[in-house]
Amino acid sequence: MTGETPGSGLARRRRRLSDDETARRMLAAAATRVEAAGLTVSLEHISFEEIIRDAGVARSAAYRRWPYKDLFFGDLLRELARGAVPAITDPNPGAVGAAARTLLASLGWARTPGLRRALAGEVLRESALGEFEVFHRSSAWRTYLALQATFRGLPDGALRAEVQRSFAESEGSLVAGVATAYARMAGVIGLRPRAGVTYETVARAAVATLRGLVLMAPANQEITDRRFRANPFGAPEPAEWSEPALAIASVVLGLVEADPDVEWTDERERSVAAMLRSGRWAAG
Structure with missing residues (x-):
């Protein structure tokens, strides 16, 4: 059977x-x-x-x-x-904690309007290098850049238009996320965009700089490895910088200024310090 x-x-x-x-x-x-x-x-x-x-x-x-x-x-x-933009813009608890510690360590600088950009520079000195290294190592980010190159070679037609719309939505989400992060940091420190500038403009410029560095890095190892002592934003003392951090910080800090409406009092400093310790500053 x-x-x-x-x-x-x-x-x-x-x-x-x-x-x-x-x-x-x-x-x-x-x-x-x-x-x-x-x-x-x-x-x-x-x-x-x-x-x-x-x-x-x-x-x-x-x-x-x-x-x-x-x-x-x-x-x-x-x-x-x-889903073009790689999912690397979500808040990283480690990076958020590091930024809070950096701000807390030098929070007194914010009392002097002329040192607020230097305080933001300290945060970017640490975080911008980390962002560059994540982007530089990410196969998802390399795919995104290559996908853009592939898109440029598409003939006019329905496919090109559809892919272009998807890119516009993805880029919009990326810029919005970066702009929100910069706005939060600036609000904590007491900075504002310069006249005619929005945080979206700042974010687009910073993302474009980061993208350019990622594209250049494979042929120029110094972008990744080089460290040097400098004081580009008038901090009390020089510190060790990387090229990615200096490039991104220069773009961001060139587009912001001290907010004259912010009065840095003892009460404000205590409130900001408590917010930084709790992590609420990164949530909005």
């Missing part, structure tokens, strides 16, 4: 997936490969056959959904662009 036993024959046959489920699995498998290896300025290094294998879908189902490989790559670009 013959028959099927559990785990064999018909019981092992692959359930036929819908076109939507096939698409979901294929795009997820391709995005995983891109996140692991990064993206070149084209998608030619992505093997359609390997994606089919990684996704665990039937070859016939994949080719039914995408008769031509270019159609799949078009959908993959849309998928990547929708």
